[in-house]
Amino acid sequence: MNDPIIEAGNLSKYYGKARGIESVNLEIGEGEIFGFIGPNGAGKSTTIRILMNLIFPTSGSARIMGLDVIRQTKEIKQKVGYIPSDANAYSRMDVNEFLNYCLRFYKVRNGSSRISELSGMFELDLKRKIADLSMGNRKKVSIIQSLIHNPRLLIMDEPTTGLDPLMQSVFFELLRSENLKGTTIFFSSHILSEVQFLCKRVAIIKEGKIIQIEDIGNLRKKQLKRIFIEFGEPVSPENISIPGAENLNIGPGNALSFFYSGDINELVRSLSGKKLNNLMIEEPSLDEIFMHYYKI
Amino acid sequence: MNGNLFKMEIRRNSFSLILWTIVIAVLITLTMSVYRTFIENQSKVMGMFSLIPKEVMQFKGISNFNDLLSVLGFYAVNNVIYMMVLGSIYAIVLSSNILLKEEYNKTAEYLLTRPLTRSEIFFSKFSVLLVNVFILNAVTTLAGLISIELVKNNPFSLKAFFILSLFTFLLNFLFGAAGLFLSTIVKRPKPVTIFSIGLVLILYFVYTISKITDSVSNIGYLSPFKFVNLDVTNPSYGVDLLNLLYFTGISLLLIFLSYRLYLRRDIYT
Numbered sequence: 001m002n003d004p005i006i007e008a009g010n011l012s013k014y015y016g017k018a019r020g021i022e023s024v025n026l027e028i029g030e031g032e033i034f035g036f037i038g039p040n041g042a043g044k045s046t047t048i049r050i051l052m053n054l055i056f057p058t059s060g061s062a063r064i065m066g067l068d069v070i071r072q073t074k075e076i077k078q079k080v081g082y083i084p085s086d087a088n089a090y091s092r093m094d095v096n097e098f099l100n101y102c103l104r105f106y107k108v109r110n111g112s113s114r115i116s117e118l119s120g121m122f123e124l125d126l127k128r129k130i131a132d133l134s135m136g137n138r139k140k141v142s143i144i145q146s147l148i149h150n151p152r153l154l155i156m157d158e159p160t161t162g163l164d165p166l167m168q169s170v171f172f173e174l175l176r177s178e179n180l181k182g183t184t185i186f187f188s189s190h191i192l193s194e195v196q197f198l199c200k201r202v203a204i205i206k207e208g209k210i211i212q213i214e215d216i217g218n219l220r221k222k223q224l225k226r227i228f229i230e231f232g233e234p235v236s237p238e239n240i241s242i243p244g245a246e247n248l249n250i251g252p253g254n255a256l257s258f259f260y261s262g263d264i265n266e267l268v269r270s271l272s273g274k275k276l277n278n279l280m281i282e283e284p285s286l287d288e289i290f291m292h293y294y295k296i
Numbered sequence: 297m298n299g300n301l302f303k304m305e306i307r308r309n310s311f312s313l314i315l316w317t318i319v320i321a322v323l324i325t326l327t328m329s330v331y332r333t334f335i336e337n338q339s340k341v342m343g344m345f346s347l348i349p350k351e352v353m354q355f356k357g358i359s360n361f362n363d364l365l366s367v368l369g370f371y372a373v374n375n376v377i378y379m380m381v382l383g384s385i386y387a388i389v390l391s392s393n394i395l396l397k398e399e400y401n402k403t404a405e406y407l408l409t410r411p412l413t414r415s416e417i418f419f420s421k422f423s424v425l426l427v428n429v430f431i432l433n434a435v436t437t438l439a440g441l442i443s444i445e446l447v448k449n450n451p452f453s454l455k456a457f458f459i460l461s462l463f464t465f466l467l468n469f470l471f472g473a474a475g476l477f478l479s480t481i482v483k484r485p486k487p488v489t490i491f492s493i494g495l496v497l498i499l500y501f502v503y504t505i506s507k508i509t510d511s512v513s514n515i516g517y518l519s520p521f522k523f524v525n526l527d528v529t530n531p532s533y534g535v536d537l538l539n540l541l542y543f544t545g546i547s548l549l550l551i552f553l554s555y556r557l558y559l560r561r562d563i564y565t
Contacts, residue, residue: 052409074412101300
């Protein structure tokens with residue numbers, strides 16, 4: 001790993017007696033695309049908000065680019081772009097006005113051409129009032145404002161919410177190209193597939209604690225799917241044999257559901273010759289993955 | 297202070313400043329426009345006033361009918377309602393929202409993640425409050441001065457007029473400081489507008505009750521309105537240093553506390 005760009009040591013945050021995060025330790029190297037994944041309420045946003053100095057930790061410390069996130073927040077934010085999970089831009093402004101307002105906080109050249117470039121990429125009309133924008137378009141504004149100053153580190157909290165699949169792919173492409181230019185990306189999400197698609201390393205957080213930090217390759221090997229099959233004939237445990245199937249449930253009717261983490265081709269082969277009415281292969285929820293692999 | 301944020305906030309608050317300033321200035325001008333008629337019909341009005349209980353007169357801020365006969369006394373009595381009460385409501389509504397609105401409008405995550413310190417954000421917003429309250433007071437004072445000049449039948453003390461204007465500004469500013477403080481102690485990011493307006497009205501009510509009821513006259517000291525001397529017709533009217541100290545001291549204390557609290561405030565949206 002390169003020199004750490006984000007370091008968090010024993011970071012904890014309590015809201016009164018309620019737990020936010022507990023003893024979070026993180027080290028993210030410069031140039032990484034690092035995923036931060038966990039179910040809603042796990043502590044992802046709390047961790048990020050401490051890094052951005054929106055809230056203060058109850059204990060522990062964090063540094064970005066070697067600078068303290070509380071005392072040197074201004075210096076840090078010159079070089080960090082941030083996409084909040086749920087924020088509004090100033091609704092009375094139009095998009096162009098808002099982005100230029102954001103731009104004026106930074107010492108950058110060619111900011112206006114960067115705005116044109118990014119808005120073109122996302123097909124965003126700069127003249128529209130922010131109040132009139134859909135959720136997806138507001139997210140585009142949020143993405144653009146985070147990149148106008150060419151940040152060295154990009155911190156994103158659920159950045160794809162509201163983006164349609166086409167724009168998601170434009171966004172991922174942009175992130176890859178920014179990463180190639182040297183930008184480190186800290187990508188928080190509760191959607192495993194997008195983290196797997198984009199990131200090289202991932203931290204898994206649950207109930208305020210980091211339970212695993214893994215290379216994405218290892219996580220891929222554990223690719224768990226939820227399979228739902230509806231047979232055209234009655235099924236029973238005796239006449240069904242699917243190697244690798246776990247948590248097998250029969251019913252209702254002739255339906256069968258289970259978790260499967262092996263080769264999909266093997267699964268299809270094992271079903272050949274059987275009469276199927278329906279076959280669905282779904283992403284399991286994060287909770288199911290955690291239950292399955294981490295027994296938490 | 298950050299110039300970009302300051303300019304944006306000035307623009308953002310300009311509409312309400314213009315509206316409040318116009319309303320107060322028009323109310324003062326309209327009220328002063330009846331002064332001539334009031335003086336010309338002095339005896340009738342006096343007769344009418346004699347039918348009104350003393351307490352009601354005092355509640356309306358009139359402690360002595362003769363005060364109303366001088367143009368400055370007439371202005372001072374009406375000034376209480378328009379410039380002091382309405383101006384304070386404007387100041388507290390502006391200040392209690394200027395920091396907090398970033399949270400309940402969910403714009404804080406954009407503002408506080410810019411390369412700014414909390415101090416810069418606080419002082420940029422505070423400067424907007426100071427400038428807006430000053431502009432409101434300057435324009436309404438000017439409207440008052442012009443109105444007085446147009447309707448006066450006798451000379452009046454300019455010194456007394458400006459001292460009254462200074463204390464009106466200090467009173468408005470104190471409520472501005474109170475609004476800032478209020479916004480930094482609330483836990484949940486929700487508007488505190490109703491509470492802020494209520495605070496001004498309650499304190500004004502406390503002040504008037506203390507004036508009409510001798511037995512509870514001391515509760516008036518709980519209200520900042522008590523510390524603005526309206527006795528402008530008194531030849532010895534001047535700057536009361538204790539009152540000046542009261543306004544500047546409490547305002548500075550509230551601003552200092554708000555600043556310290558804002559530096560360590562968890563920002564939620």
